[in-house]
Amino acid sequence: MSVFELFKQHFIEGGPFIMFLQYIMWILVIVNAIKFFRNYFSKNKNTKKLNKFNSNIIFLGVFGLLLSIFFQHAGFYGALSAIEQTQDISPRIILGGLRVSFIAPLYSYFLFLVSGLTWFVFRNLIKDI
Numbered sequence: 001m002s003v004f005e006l007f008k009q010h011f012i013e014g015g016p017f018i019m020f021l022q023y024i025m026w027i028l029v030i031v032n033a034i035k036f037f038r039n040y041f042s043k044n045k046n047t048k049k050l051n052k053f054n055s056n057i058i059f060l061g062v063f064g065l066l067l068s069i070f071f072q073h074a075g076f077y078g079a080l081s082a083i084e085q086t087q088d089i090s091p092r093i094i095l096g097g098l099r100v101s102f103i104a105p106l107y108s109y110f111l112f113l114v115s116g117l118t119w120f121v122f123r124n125l126i127k128d129i
Contacts, residue, residue, distance in 0.1 A: 033122075
């Protein structure tokens with residue numbers, strides 16, 4: 001399975017709405033990192049812009065994490081409501097749903113890790129100016 005097929009499968013299984021938001025946040029973190037580097041390596045460095053790009057990176061990481069946890073809990077609530085109304089549910093179905101519910105948070109945990117490390121490195125680069 002190629003990486004593209006894996007992303008496509010996770011996009012569908014994890015919920016298109018939240019996964020679309022996660023992919024957009026990944027793109028925005030990358031764009032802000034590129035803007036940071038372009039400004040950092042230019043002849044006239046603007047510290048205010050560098051701090052703004054760096055703040056955007058950590059904000060997107062935290063926001064993505066909180067958003068995916070919120071949607072996971074909303075999904076749990078809906079699933080538990082459905083389980084409560086149904087008489088007989090297979091444990092395999094419940095475990096399959098539990099597995100799928102962790103797709104978006106796993107993407108956002110990794111986004112948070114990458115954005116946190118990026119923020120830390122960029123913060124130290126800004127201090128050296």
